[in-house]
Amino acid sequence: MFVPLYAMRLLWLGVLASQLAAVVGFWAWNHVHHPLGNQLTGDSTAQFLAWGRLAGLLAAFGCLLQIVLVGRTRWVERAFGLDRLSRLHHVVGFGLVLAIVAHPVLVTAGHALQEENSFGGQFAAFLKNWEDVAGATVAVGIMLAALVFSVLVLRRKMRYEWWHATHLTFYIAIALAFGHQLAVGWDFDTNLPPDPDRGFDAHRWFRYYWLGLYVFVFANLLWYRVARPLAGYWRHRFRVARLVPEAGAVTSVHIEGRRMERFLARGGQFVIVRFLARGFRWEAHPFSLSAPPDGRRLRLTIKALGDYTRKIPELAPGTGVIIDGPHGIFTAGRCKGAKALLVAGGIGITPIRSMAEDLARRGTDLVLLYANRDRKSIVFETELAELAAATGRLKVIHVLSADPDWAGERGQIDRERLARLVPDVREREVFLCGPPPMMKAVRAALRNLGVPRGRIYYERFAL
Amino acid sequence: MKRLMLSLSAIGLLLVPALAAETSTADNLKAAHQASLDAKARYEAFAAKAGEEGYKSAAALFRAAAKSEDIHIAKYASVLKELGVEAKAEAAKPEVKTTRENAEAAIKDKTANRETLLPGHVKAAEADKQKKAVMFFKGAIAADGECLKLFEQAKGNLDGWKAGDKEFLVCTVCSYVMAAPAPGKCPICSASNEKYESFK
Numbered sequence: 001m002f003v004p005l006y007a008m009r010l011l012w013l014g015v016l017a018s019q020l021a022a023v024v025g026f027w028a029w030n031h032v033h034h035p036l037g038n039q040l041t042g043d044s045t046a047q048f049l050a051w052g053r054l055a056g057l058l059a060a061f062g063c064l065l066q067i068v069l070v071g072r073t074r075w076v077e078r079a080f081g082l083d084r085l086s087r088l089h090h091v092v093g094f095g096l097v098l099a100i101v102a103h104p105v106l107v108t109a110g111h112a113l114q115e116e117n118s119f120g121g122q123f124a125a126f127l128k129n130w131e132d133v134a135g136a137t138v139a140v141g142i143m144l145a146a147l148v149f150s151v152l153v154l155r156r157k158m159r160y161e162w163w164h165a166t167h168l169t170f171y172i173a174i175a176l177a178f179g180h181q182l183a184v185g186w187d188f189d190t191n192l193p194p195d196p197d198r199g200f201d202a203h204r205w206f207r208y209y210w211l212g213l214y215v216f217v218f219a220n221l222l223w224y225r226v227a228r229p230l231a232g233y234w235r236h237r238f239r240v241a242r243l244v245p246e247a248g249a250v251t252s253v254h255i256e257g258r259r260m261e262r263f264l265a266r267g268g269q270f271v272i273v274r275f276l277a278r279g280f281r282w283e284a285h286p287f288s289l290s291a292p293p294d295g296r297r298l299r300l301t302i303k304a305l306g307d308y309t310r311k312i313p314e315l316a317p318g319t320g321v322i323i324d325g326p327h328g329i330f331t332a333g334r335c336k337g338a339k340a341l342l343v344a345g346g347i348g349i350t351p352i353r354s355m356a357e358d359l360a361r362r363g364t365d366l367v368l369l370y371a372n373r374d375r376k377s378i379v380f381e382t383e384l385a386e387l388a389a390a391t392g393r394l395k396v397i398h399v400l401s402a403d404p405d406w407a408g409e410r411g412q413i414d415r416e417r418l419a420r421l422v423p424d425v426r427e428r429e430v431f432l433c434g435p436p437p438m439m440k441a442v443r444a445a446l447r448n449l450g451v452p453r454g455r456i457y458y459e460r461f462a463l
Numbered sequence: 464m465k466r467l468m469l470s471l472s473a474i475g476l477l478l479v480p481a482l483a484a485e486t487s488t489a490d491n492l493k494a495a496h497q498a499s500l501d502a503k504a505r506y507e508a509f510a511a512k513a514g515e516e517g518y519k520s521a522a523a524l525f526r527a528a529a530k531s532e533d534i535h536i537a538k539y540a541s542v543l544k545e546l547g548v549e550a551k552a553e554a555a556k557p558e559v560k561t562t563r564e565n566a567e568a569a570i571k572d573k574t575a576n577r578e579t580l581l582p583g584h585v586k587a588a589e590a591d592k593q594k595k596a597v598m599f600f601k602g603a604i605a606a607d608g609e610c611l612k613l614f615e616q617a618k619g620n621l622d623g624w625k626a627g628d629k630e631f632l633v634c635t636v637c638s639y640v641m642a643a644p645a646p647g648k649c650p651i652c653s654a655s656n657e658k659y660e661s662f663k
């Protein structure tokens with residue numbers, strides 16, 4: 001079924017907004033109809049407790065949202081693309097710190113006031129007397145540590161694998177915090193005396209709703225992150241068929257399996273693969289499909305950039321592969337017009353290569369600007385030339401930054417070069433993939449040349 | 464001059480209801496304070512009587528109810544003090560009958576409190592914007608409601624209340640009364656169970 005992108009986005013934003021409204025709504029109802037009177041207009045004790053509880057609810061809600069954002073939940077991913085969701089996950093993550101810290105601070109302050117205690121004394125009393133506050137404190141510690149590690153990994157002061165391991169402890173934190181919510185969350189407390197004025201038992205319904213929210217989010221997570229990839233492996237029995245060395249430190253991995261015609265993917269999408277071999281098994285990495293799926297095999301083309309990717313040439317044919325995907329909305333399907341400009345930098349050619357084929361076969365008029373250091377690091381040089389010759393719709397222009405022998409374009413893809421090489425750039429939709437600094441520069445140059453933001457599509461090689 | 468007089472009296476007229484309203488909450492607080500003083504003395508006497516008659520659990524409940532009233536007394540007194548009103552500290556001498564009749568009296572008491580007196584006080588205090596008074600009156604409504612339920616249970620099966628196997632807990636922060644096993648934290652004010660006082 002074809003559902004337009006904007007409709008999917010609206011649907012998902014609607015779902016998110018309504019859930020957020022439900023949480024805030026329950027909270028407000030509970031506090032307005034509090035047995036001691038409207039707490040939202042109450043004294044400072046009431047205010048501290050009410051807002052502290054809201055912070056706690058939002059922190060928990062935020063954690064669930066985070067899981068949805070990175071849970072590879074298909075109906076969300078199809079609307080935004082995994083890379084965008086990952087970026088949103090980063091932003092929400094740092095915003096969450098606020099709620100995670102505000103909750104214990106405000107609630108402790110409120111109770112300290114009410115029970116005429118010092119702040120420290122009150123917190124100690126919580127630890128001693130409230131079930132699950134100790135667990136929740138550990139949870140806050142884990143969450144804050146995971147956030148610090150995220151900053152470190154972004155600054156490349158920490159290895160990705162280490163960061164990933166610390167990030168997984170978040171699930172422990174979420175479990176601890178969940179116990180705490182059900183045990184002491186006043187908003188879910190079903191021990192309140194019945195009050196005829198209140199009409200309906202909002203606390204009980206909130207509790208059911210809250211449980212439902214967790215079940216929904218974790219069911220999605222298990223389904224999309226675990227069950228689907230395993231089921232796909234079961235159905236297709238993906239295997240490494242062969243390895244083909246490409247230019248530079250790049251290797252193509254061909255993957256075959258059963259009933260491959262039923263593995264529905266489009267050029268430009270990517271998969272998250274786990275090779276079932278020693279030294280590979282424990283890590284899953286994302287790679288783009290470097291050729292449109294032909295119903296028989298998938299091709300990934302991988303550049304040796306780090307520990308993991310350097311080992312790729314050692315993979316033995318016959319190795320099993322668990323595939324999570326396909327993911328991504330960087331596909332030929334985004335292109336509405338008759339003309340497109342493709343811009344690739346380095347290994348960023350992979351999704352562009354498969355999309356070029358899809359688009360050229362559709363008859364789209366294509367220009368490809370392909371940036372590399374030097375001639376010997378151009379991946380798919382022959383293949384692209386052949387595709388151009390076969391379809392007659394593709395013009396390939398190589399731009400090399402550091403090759404003195406190159407007679408063609410030398411330097412970077414900048415505004416001047418774009419204007420000169422693609423004079424009709426404003427009539428084209430643009431597909432862009434490459435190293436982050438290059439993407440940034442090219443986007444700026446394109447905007448400067450009058451290409452609207454909505455017609456520039458790009459994929460980041462970072463989740 | 465005449466104009467000035469007129470506007471002054473207009474201001475005066477505006478002020479009158481405001482002052483009147485303030486005194487109404489102060490009056491209500493004084494009345495509630497006195498009622499709680501009386502009730503506390505009464506429940507203590509009822510507890511003694513229930514003890515004599517061998518209704519151990521009923522005695523425990525009366526003592527818990529007295530404690531709850533004690534907390535109301537302190538709360539009302541604190542607001543009265545803030546309003547600069549002196550509260551009397553003498554309770555009326557309680558009238559003690561049999562435990563069954565005492566339970567009935569307590570039920571009548573609590574019903575009246577909960578259904579008419581306190582809600583009226585709440586309305587007046589809300590109109591006066593006396594947040595603390597609102598909170599305390601509402602806290603009393605919640606506590607009295609639970610207490611009432613327990614008194615009704617006692618009255619319904621007084622013989623079952625001889626054994627002394629029941630425990631009652633009073634939240635010393637908000638005065639809420641609960642039968643054991645009670646939740647780990649007070650459903651009304653969220654104070655933890657270390658703030659409960661136990662009556663058996």
Ligand SMILES: Cc1cc2nc3c(=O)[nH]c(=O)nc-3n(C[C@H](O)[C@H](O)[C@H](O)COP(=O)(O)OP(=O)(O)OC[C@H]3O[C@@H](n4cnc5c(N)ncnc54)[C@H](O)[C@@H]3O)c2cc1C
Pocket residue numbers: 083160161270283284285286287288289300301302303304305306307308309310347350351459460461462463
């Ligand atoms: C959507 C997408 C498509 C991609 N397509 C291709 C492709 O077609 N060809 C190609 O060569 N590369 C591709 N990459 C990049 C590739 O995933 C990384 O280069 C590879 O994971 C690096 O692993 P490493 O351990 O060898 O390098 P490291 O030096 O350990 O990591 C380098 C950087 O890669 C990222 N990275 C590392 N491990 C992971 C992981 N498990 N998941 C996500 N990111 C990780 C981190 O940002 C890290 O800082 C793609 C990335 C994304 C997000």
